[in-house]
Amino acid sequence: GQSLEQPSEVTAVEGAIVQINCTYQTSGFYGLSWYQQHDGGAPTFLSYNALDGLEETGRFSSFLSRSDSYGYLLLQELQMKDSASYFCAVRDVRRDDKIIFGKGTRLHILP
Amino acid sequence: EAQVTQNPRYLITVTGKKLTVTCSQNMNHEYMSWYRQDPGLGLRQIYYSMNVEVTDKGDVPEGYKVSRKEKRNFPLILESPSPNQTSLYFCASSLTGEGYTFGSGTRLTVV
Numbered sequence: 001g002q003s004l005e006q007p008s009e010v011t012a013v014e015g016a017i018v019q020i021n022c023t024y025q026t027s028g029f030y031g032l033s034w035y036q037q038h039d040g041g042a043p044t045f046l047s048y049n050a051l052d053g054l055e056e057t058g059r060f061s062s063f064l065s066r067s068d069s070y071g072y073l074l075l076q077e078l079q080m081k082d083s084a085s086y087f088c089a090v091r092d093v094r095r096d097d098k099i100i101f102g103k104g105t106r107l108h109i110l111p
Numbered sequence: 112e113a114q115v116t117q118n119p120r121y122l123i124t125v126t127g128k129k130l131t132v133t134c135s136q137n138m139n140h141e142y143m144s145w146y147r148q149d150p151g152l153g154l155r156q157i158y159y160s161m162n163v164e165v166t167d168k169g170d171v172p173e174g175y176k177v178s179r180k181e182k183r184n185f186p187l188i189l190e191s192p193s194p195n196q197t198s199l200y201f202c203a204s205s206l207t208g209e210g211y212t213f214g215s216g217t218r219l220t221v222v
Contacts, residue, residue, distance in 0.1 A: 033209055042201060042213040043154070050209075087154065091208055096167055099144060099211075103153035 004088055004102035011108040012078055020073045020105045022088035029090040032064045032071040037104070038084045046073070046086075075107075083109045113138045117202045117214035124192055124221055132187045132217050134202030140212075142205040143185040144169070145177065147198040148216075154201070160185055161208070192221040 004024045012018040022032065031050035035043040049055050049064035049071060061074040075082055085104040092098050117134045124130055136143065144159040146169075156169030160179040174196055176188040185204075189196060197220050203211035 031209060035211075042215050043203075043211075045210045045212065048209050089154075097159075097161065097208060098167075098169055099156050099159065100170075101146075101154040101156075103151070 004090065004100060006086075006088060006102040006105045008103070009106045009108065011110065013110050014078055014080060016078050017074065017076045018078060018107065020075075020086050020107070022071045022073075022102055024069050024071075024088075024090060026090060026092055026094070026100075028094040029092050031090070032062070033089045034062050034073045035087045035089065035101075036084050037087065043087060078109050080109055080111070083107060113212070115202055115204050115212050115214035117200075117217055119217060120215060121218050122220070124219070126193055126221055127191050130189050130192060132189075132200060132202075132219070134185045134187065134214060135183050136185075136204040136212070137183065138204060138206070138212065139182065140204035140206050141182070142208045142211075143179065144203050144205075144211065145175070145185070145187050146201045146203065147171065148201065149198050157187070192219075194221050197221050
């Protein structure tokens with residue numbers, strides 16, 4: 001089978017740094033994606049890691065390690081508007097390219 | 112503006128009454144996909160399409176149909192809706208199969 005595991009909730013302070021982890025159990029996928037979803041809104045694409053290592057996009061960075069079956073999303077200089085749910089996702093090549101999402105991590109930011 | 116448009120945004124219907132949720136994208140994307148989102152279950156893929164006339168089942172296809180007669184449109188059809196199909200539905204599209212752009216969502220209630 002395949003699953004992506006994320007913490008259900010994370011709490012951090014405004015201005016701080018937070019890391020949201022995603023571990024997965026699949027042996028064949030193209031890369032790891034991250035999406036952000038605010039309450040009442042649609043998911044929006046944040047980042048994609050095709051290769052191992054760190055990808056940086058402004059305050060957000062994403063990391064992938066295929067050998068460790070692990071990835072994370074790093075959010076720096078947290079702002080209140082970053083309060084949202086964050087989902088990791090993979091496209092599974094061994095399951096006809098189906099997209100599998102993690103159940104999401106709710107990020108709470110304290111002032 | 113590049114976007115995925117789905118309609119309607121809200122729909123209340125009765126059990127057994129056939130309905131269609133439309134989805135259209137203006138980005139000439141090859142990949143299109145339908146998801147449902149339920150509390151505690153995250154996003155689950157219903158059907159997806161990698162090109163015109165090519166559709167495949169996702170993780171939860173039962174009770175749904177799709178068609179991809181043109182690249183831009185990917186309607187979701189519920190032939191005989193049941194209360195367990197009450198959910199928030201998202202259509203999404205992608206050029207490469209990664210990094211999807213989502214529509215605004217359709218909140219469906221089946222009574």
